[in-house]
Amino acid sequence: MSTVDRALTLLDLFSESRPESGLSELARLAGYDKATTRRFLVALGNHGYVEQDPESRKYRLGAALLRLANVRETTFPVTDLVLPILNRLRDSTAETAHFSLVAGNSMATVMIAESPRANRVSLEQGERLPLHSTASGIAWLAFAPDKTVQRILAKPLKPLTSKTETDPERLRKQIETARVNGFAVADQSHEDDVHGIAAPVFNANAHSSGAIAVATPVSRVTPETAQQIQMAVHQAALEITNVLGGEPHKIFTNANKEAGQ
Numbered sequence: 001m002s003t004v005d006r007a008l009t010l011l012d013l014f015s016e017s018r019p020e021s022g023l024s025e026l027a028r029l030a031g032y033d034k035a036t037t038r039r040f041l042v043a044l045g046n047h048g049y050v051e052q053d054p055e056s057r058k059y060r061l062g063a064a065l066l067r068l069a070n071v072r073e074t075t076f077p078v079t080d081l082v083l084p085i086l087n088r089l090r091d092s093t094a095e096t097a098h099f100s101l102v103a104g105n106s107m108a109t110v111m112i113a114e115s116p117r118a119n120r121v122s123l124e125q126g127e128r129l130p131l132h133s134t135a136s137g138i139a140w141l142a143f144a145p146d147k148t149v150q151r152i153l154a155k156p157l158k159p160l161t162s163k164t165e166t167d168p169e170r171l172r173k174q175i176e177t178a179r180v181n182g183f184a185v186a187d188q189s190h191e192d193d194v195h196g197i198a199a200p201v202f203n204a205n206a207h208s209s210g211a212i213a214v215a216t217p218v219s220r221v222t223p224e225t226a227q228q229i230q231m232a233v234h235q236a237a238l239e240i241t242n243v244l245g246g247e248p249h250k251i252f253t254n255a256n257k258e259a260g261q
Contacts, residue, residue, distance in 0.1 A: 095215065135185055139211045194218065
């Protein structure tokens with residue numbers, strides 16, 4: 001294995017379940033000694049491919065990868081593939097629809113299709129949403145590796161409203177319910193007067209990589225509209241998974257079939 005190969009191998013050690021790692025852990029996982037690992041990390045850092053948290057001293061992926069991701073976007077345009085689906089979801093529900101990808105311990109809002117109504121939920125592109133308090137976060141956790149779920153629930157969970165669930169066991173039950181149903185519901189748990197319904201989007205390994213959601217003012221939510229949104233969100237998640245070359249989890253696919261019966 002060449003020196004370049006060995007250095008780039010370190011990048012593959014970062015994942016959704018391991019967004020940050022210390023020097024010792026990276027050396028152990030790669031099978032390198034610490035001096036070699038440090039040398040590779042310095043070289044990668046010089047080019048912006050990794051960066052080091054000044055407080056924890058742990059390493060994470062750097063901003064240069066975002067630039068490369070933007071280059072890839074020009075040849076494999078995720079926006080061109082996903083935005084039409086997001087717009088259809090917005091049009092069919094008349095509510096704000098948004099697409100998020102997991103980013104460390106949060107969901108990053110990548111695309112938004114705002115409701116045409118005057119009274120609507122508004123989001124900002126690039127906004128980071130907590131995993132434990134949002135429908136998108138719960139939907140993603142429902143099909144994330146169990147170790148990842150354990151890691152997230154082991155952290156202090158900040159209450160954002162009076163309805164934010166911060167008890168790990170009760171959150172786990174919410175996650176399990178979302179897994180069975182194929183969608184997650186957040187009723188004012190992230191923001192007062194906002195109701196969210198989300199479903200996960202899957203990668204090629206049938207693991208959740210993001211989520212698509214509809215956010216609605218609580219005053220407009222009825223059992224009938226909630227059911228309509230649930231089915232629309234679930235179908236949109238399947239469509240996005242398909243156009244991005246992903247593979248939906250069997251439990252998720254079966255939930256969609258049962259919902260249509």
